[in-house]
Amino acid sequence: MLIQLTDGQTAFVRLISMFACKIDNIGPLQLALVQPYMADFKLTCIKAIHRSVSISIPVESIIRGALLYPDPENHDEFLVVDHVDRDIFLCMRDWKHAQN
Known part of the structure; x- marks a missing residue:
């Protein structure tokens, strides 16, 4: 997966899991657990x-x-x-x- 880290920076990652949680006073939050790839992709x-x-x-x-x-x-x-x-x-x- 290609993800946006900041406005000017992207990175490749491997998706491990997706999940959602509910935070009081904020609401539901959808998250993904990812494994970043090193800069040397070979x-x-x-x-x-x-x-x-x-x-x-x-x-x-x-x-x-x-x-x-x-x-x-x-x-x-x-x-x-x-x-x-x-x-x-x-x-x-x-x-x-x-x-x-």
């Missing part, structure tokens, strides 16, 4: 080779599609996103626009 970073070096491969050699997220600071470099759920693509798109 992500796979790849860089595009010049298009003139492209090769042809048999379609049968394709294992699966991959979502590549462009590194905004390094042209032709991408992070490989190895897990995606239904709405993470839209969340990441919105997050990218918010960073610009």
